[in-house]
Amino acid sequence: MAAKAEMNWLEQCGFGPKVMKRMKVCPHCGTVVDREQSVCPDCGMRLLTKTLYDCYRERHLCCDRCGTVLTSDARFCPHCGQPLYLKISAD
Ligand SMILES: [Zn+2]
Ligand SMILES: [Zn+2]
Structure with a gap:
């Protein structure tokens, strides 16, 4: 299943739920940044307040x-x- 493969990939990268709650992903370039950041350090895009975990939970049942x-x-x-x-x- 695609969702499971994605979760496995995230966990292999160290992105378990605890880590995901501390992270955000730039919607423009995909750079992973700390949730305290409001602007992407890579491309300058303004970031959402949602963490990676919040985004993930919107798409998957947890x-x-x-x-x-x-x-x-x-x-x-x-x-x-x-x-x-x-x-x-x-x-
Ligand atoms: Zn970016
Ligand atoms: Zn449980």
């Missing part, structure tokens, strides 16, 4: 507890066992 990327039909997190359907019925 576990609320541990941040593991999940398939769209997953009912439990394969990493921590969090039952995903509780998200809908909670509160």
Whole structure:
């Protein structure tokens, strides 16, 4: 699956969920920068406030507890066992 391959690639580069929360990617040139930066050091493009993780979560379903990327039909997190359907019925 493409999403899984992408996540593997990110993790191989050291981009696990914790790292991704600290990183942003320039939408213009793709340079990875610290989230504290507001302008890309490479091309000068103004950067979004969203972190790499925020962007990733918009495109992929992730576990609320541990941040593991999940398939769209997953009912439990394969990493921590969090039952995903509780998200809908909670509160
Ligand atoms: Zn850039
Ligand atoms: Zn989990």
